[in-house]
Amino acid sequence: MAMMSSITTGFAQKTLVLYYSETGTTKTVAQELQKQLGADIESIEAEEPYTGIFQETIQRGQREMQSGNWPALKPFQKKIQQYDIIFLGYPIWFGTYANPIATLVKNNDFAGKTIVPFCTFGSGGLNTSSDALKKALPKAKIQKGYGVRTARIASASKELDRFLKENGYKKGTVAKLPDYSAQQPVTEADKAIFDAACSNYQFPLGTPKTVGRRTTDDSIDYKFIVMSRGFDGKESPSTIYVTVGKQEGAKPEFTEVVR
Numbered sequence: 001m002a003m004m005s006s007i008t009t010g011f012a013q014k015t016l017v018l019y020y021s022e023t024g025t026t027k028t029v030a031q032e033l034q035k036q037l038g039a040d041i042e043s044i045e046a047e048e049p050y051t052g053i054f055q056e057t058i059q060r061g062q063r064e065m066q067s068g069n070w071p072a073l074k075p076f077q078k079k080i081q082q083y084d085i086i087f088l089g090y091p092i093w094f095g096t097y098a099n100p101i102a103t104l105v106k107n108n109d110f111a112g113k114t115i116v117p118f119c120t121f122g123s124g125g126l127n128t129s130s131d132a133l134k135k136a137l138p139k140a141k142i143q144k145g146y147g148v149r150t151a152r153i154a155s156a157s158k159e160l161d162r163f164l165k166e167n168g169y170k171k172g173t174v175a176k177l178p179d180y181s182a183q184q185p186v187t188e189a190d191k192a193i194f195d196a197a198c199s200n201y202q203f204p205l206g207t208p209k210t211v212g213r214r215t216t217d218d219s220i221d222y223k224f225i226v227m228s229r230g231f232d233g234k235e236s237p238s239t240i241y242v243t244v245g246k247q248e249g250a251k252p253e254f255t256e257v258v259r
Contacts, residue, residue: 014083017033018088020043021089025120028153042080061098070103073103080108086115088118097117105137109137110137110139114140114143116145116146119147122151123256180213180221181212190222193222194211210225211223220243220244243255
């Protein structure tokens with residue numbers, strides 16, 4: 001029988017969904033959060049908007065990072081200091097939060113606030129951006145966050161429902177997910193699942209060496225330990241999560257890379 005968890009929090013606390021979105025993907029997650037939480041919402045906008053064109057954003061972003069001249073932001077409509085819990089959303093750029101968030105945390109220390117990160121990404125970055133927020137905002141309480149690949153944005157609604165209930169931001173109960181099994185050498189069948197999930201990704205993700213597995217009500221999940229070569233030419237391990245739904249015709253999908 002699946003274990004159930006129920007967490008109650010102070011619903012009198014005032015909550016804001018505060019997000020930056022360049023292409024609209026993070027906005028989709030932010031709006032779903034607002035809907036499920038019944039929270040207020042505010043978008044972060046750069047005074048000089050980014051174009052939404054990938055290469056132009058890369059070039060501008062690199063210039064800003066190298067110079068330390070972060071983008072100026074438009075004034076907010078909401079008064080951030082009036083909120084207790086802030087769900088802070090952004091796309092992942094260069095392995096961390098997008099540059100407009102760098103401006104935000106430079107100009108606001110969020111002292112005493114509870115910050116819940118959420119992000120969208122091509123492969124990963126929730127862990128690295130959350131760590132960066134902890135360093136940038138030592139006076140705030142940075143909580144466990146939520147991240148989703150852009151390619152899997154359709155899964156966000158169901159995943160957010162679990163995330164919010166598990167962490168006490170929303171009333172309800174959820175079955176506790178089982179732990180992954182111990183890591184074992186990858187079999188040919190495991191390798192086929194990894195390749196089906198990851199081979200179409202635009203950058204090489206490395207070679208899987210070991211794998212742990214778990215079975216949930218909806219899926220079979222895999223935790224692959226992968227060796228990949230970085231920009232410095234050295235090999236290092238990373239973790240790649242893959243899920244296969246139990247519905248007929250479901251294909252393997254990789255959900256996140258943790259480096």
